[in-house]
Amino acid sequence: MTPKHLFLIGFMGSGKTTVGKLLAERLNLPFVDSDKWIEERNGMSVGEIFETKGETFFREEELAFLDASKTLERSVISLGGGLPAIENSLELIHQVGKSIYLNVSLLTLIKRLKLEREFRPKLKDLSDAEFHPFVESLLSERVHYYKQAKLIMPNERNNPNELVEKIEKELAKLNF
């Protein structure tokens, strides 16, 4: 049977991992993270993959993950921020589950990401002057994909427990 996964999508720093783990716990489902899956398969961190094999290779791995997700038991899955922007990926996502977009404003993302810039391969080489415009432009390129999610949930306040409760209620309404 095709699994009915719950995919969390959204920009880096939108809270997918924290919220995903909590949601999985509440629903008694396994939690899976696409970045972790790729790291394990390649025996190196996402940062090392970007550096040694390049971003194009990483995006291919993200598609391989989506394909592999077809054979996973029903799970809550956190997807890397760039994955929904890969051509046809949303179609694949919606073949095997439903998507939830954690919607966070540009300014909040900037605040959160500033603190962890060095750990993020797409941000770590940017100068202070480049950082804000880069995030703004990448978010505006991607938001159109994120908004195709079945459920859009604001995550401005960074209160995962409260948000997970709201998500559960919305999922029940969708009979999911």
Ligand code: S3P
């Ligand atoms: C990326 C987001 C990261 C990771 C990689 C690229 C992106 O995942 O996949 O660094 O292009 O937005 P998170 O969104 O989980 O941080």
